[in-house]
Amino acid sequence: MQVVKYAFQQHGDDRGMLIALEEYKDIPFKIQRVYYMYDTKAGVHRGFHAHKKLEQILVCIHGSCKVLLDNGKGEKKRISLEKPYEGLYISNDMWREMYDFSEDAVLLVLASEPYEEEDYIRNYEEFLDFIAQKGEIY
Ligand code: TYD
Numbered sequence: 795m796q797v798v799k800y801a802f803q804q805h806g807d808d809r810g811m812l813i814a815l816e817e818y819k820d821i822p823f824k825i826q827r828v829y830y831m832y833d834t835k836a837g838v839h840r841g842f843h844a845h846k847k848l849e850q851i852l853v854c855i856h857g858s859c860k861v862l863l864d865n866g867k868g869e870k871k872r873i874s875l876e877k878p879y880e881g882l883y884i885s886n887d888m889w890r891e892m893y894d895f896s897e898d899a900v901l902l903v904l905a906s907e908p909y910e911e912e913d914y915i916r917n918y919e920e921f922l923d924f925i926a927q928k929g930e931i932y
Pocket of ligand 1: 827829840841842909
């Protein structure tokens with residue numbers, strides 16, 4: 795299972811740092827939604843879902859957090875996000891959990907779709923069935 799992490803171009807000078815993200819250039823999809831999580835309480839785990847269609851890129855623009863990715867075929871990866879210039883790409887059909895948020899963590903999400911509850915798979919058994927059924931088509 796391949797984990798795709800982007801290293802965004804940093805525009806740094808003696809004033810500080812700046813990162814600019816453009817769709818289809820720095821981000822491989824049209825950005826239809828941006829949201830961010832902050833003030834995440836200690837010990838909290840979030841996510842616990844997959845998307846049928848949506849792709850996203852996670853950027854921990856302040857602080858740090860971890861992400862568990864699970865492809866539903868027995869492969870899991872744990873990734874640390876702790877740099878504002880790193881973006882974790884998450885494809886559709888991927889179960890994700892976010893955890894170990896530092897107190898100051900701000901997790902930015904760039905998403906390829908608007909918010910649509912029908913695109914979510916929130917039940918893990920259902921996710922495994924969904925992946926298994928897809929596998930049979932090919
Ligand atoms: P939720 O899906 O529980 O977040 P996570 O998967 O990270 O644990 O979302 C929390 C709340 O925010 C829930 O009431 C739905 C709402 N929400 C929106 O209205 N729009 C959005 O784009 C997202 C991601 C969530």
